[in-house]
Amino acid sequence: MKASELNILVVEDDDFQRRMVVNMLRSLGVTAVHAAGDGWQALGVIREAGEPPVNIAVCDLDMPTMDGLEFLRHLSQESPDTAIILISALGSKLLASAGRMTRMYGISLLGVIEKPLMLGQLKHLLARYEHAGNKRQPPGAAADFTLEEILQGIQANQFEPFFQPKVDLKTGQLVGAEALARWIHPEYGVIGPDAFIPLLEQCGHIDSLTFLMLEKSAAVCRSLQDRGYIYTISVNLSLASLDDTTLADRITQVVQDAGLDPQYLILEITETAAMTNVAHALENLARLCIRGFTLSIDDYGTGYSSMQQLTRIAFGELKIDQSFVKDFADNEALRIVVESSIDMAHKLQVKSIAEGVETQQDWDMLKNMGCDTAQGYFIAPPMNLASFIEFCARYKPA
Ligand code: C2E
Ligand code: CA
Numbered sequence: 001m002k003a004s005e006l007n008i009l010v011v012e013d014d015d016f017q018r019r020m021v022v023n024m025l026r027s028l029g030v031t032a033v034h035a036a037g038d039g040w041q042a043l044g045v046i047r048e049a050g051e052p053p054v055n056i057a058v059c060d061l062d063m064p065t066m067d068g069l070e071f072l073r074h075l076s077q078e079s080p081d082t083a084i085i086l087i088s089a090l091g092s093k094l095l096a097s098a099g100r101m102t103r104m105y106g107i108s109l110l111g112v113i114e115k116p117l118m119l120g121q122l123k124h125l126l127a128r129y130e131h132a133g134n135k136r137q138p139p140g141a142a143a144d145f146t147l148e149e150i151l152q153g154i155q156a157n158q159f160e161p162f163f164q165p166k167v168d169l170k171t172g173q174l175v176g177a178e179a180l181a182r183w184i185h186p187e188y189g190v191i192g193p194d195a196f197i198p199l200l201e202q203c204g205h206i207d208s209l210t211f212l213m214l215e216k217s218a219a220v221c222r223s224l225q226d227r228g229y230i231y232t233i234s235v236n237l238s239l240a241s242l243d244d245t246t247l248a249d250r251i252t253q254v255v256q257d258a259g260l261d262p263q264y265l266i267l268e269i270t271e272t273a274a275m276t277n278v279a280h281a282l283e284n285l286a287r288l289c290i291r292g293f294t295l296s297i298d299d300y301g302t303g304y305s306s307m308q309q310l311t312r313i314a315f316g317e318l319k320i321d322q323s324f325v326k327d328f329a330d331n332e333a334l335r336i337v338v339e340s341s342i343d344m345a346h347k348l349q350v351k352s353i354a355e356g357v358e359t360q361q362d363w364d365m366l367k368n369m370g371c372d373t374a375q376g377y378f379i380a381p382p383m384n385l386a387s388f389i390e391f392c393a394r395y396k397p398a
């Protein structure tokens, strides 16, 4: 969604600051900007907006009559699809806990900004909304798609990998990207994986998507190498696929056909309680390892028996889940979990990677902890191939 198509509401009690935010949004190309002086007025605007709905509310926390916190509670009930940007002069600690509360209410939080608000920050957060893709869902719940519709979309070649850059924390060099599935729906636009992966997995059809992702990712990786960009591409593997003992051979065939060395393809795997045939899975994983693929333990810390997984899979990368990284700057317990995961990776002599890196502070802390690689909105959101190629060309270590 382009800035010019967005419908944005600014909720701020201070007249001067409200006008300033409105002007900044206009300068970024947003034409539909509403303004409200407090939470009550804001709810009025939301109710009137109806169609098209308000996409984003830029909200001050400290306001008379109804403060930002109460407004968010009402918003979660009346317009849960409206995304939020929080601004406040009250300091980063409070902003962080208000941010957590927002997520608890199920509202999509684009980011929090300490005053004074800068144009660059606002632009960055709007881009997040535009790139997130998965925020824009068809009317009704995401799961409204039937298996048949999804399979037809796959048949019609409407699915594409989006690429999210991964950067070496020590050198700042771009080292690769994770390929994340998106459905470029002719009617609803870009649709994120929550709307199709669970159903494909449950119905035994995930392989059709997995192989599409593998083929496109291997081709992209190869063609980037031809342009001199030697990067790895990570692809997510569903556990359901590991049941079939021919999987490793079929994946090997894909990279061979693409003319790619397996060392450039990283396979991310999350263990869950649903792992049915452990022996088959281990056979596949061991074979993939022998063939030279790198195996990455995804969502580390959230899965079922993560420790057990470490002991039986010959993996080369530990990927710390974003739920630990996201709020760890202001939460000591999370910081300890992240730090010990990184230490453990080092002791096991595998790479550590943190996902969900959203701020400079996250970046600095991970770097100090000796984490190898970072991925997250702070670097860049997932993007389509054309944007990723542009990103590679423009990229310079900070
Ligand atoms: P994941 O493997 O944990 O991927 C990371 C998710 O975090 C992605 O969501 C990404 O867009 C999001 N993300 C990246 N940076 C940040 C950040 O800084 N902050 C926050 N809050 N989020 C961030 P996405 O693309 O919606 O994917 C969701 C999940 O769907 C993935 O989680 C993965 O488990 C699954 N998935 C995506 N593509 C595929 C696929 O091709 N095959 C399979 N089996 N699963 C896939
Ligand atoms: Ca992943």
Ligand code: CA
Pocket: 298, 299, 321, 322, 355
């Ligand atoms: Ca994750």
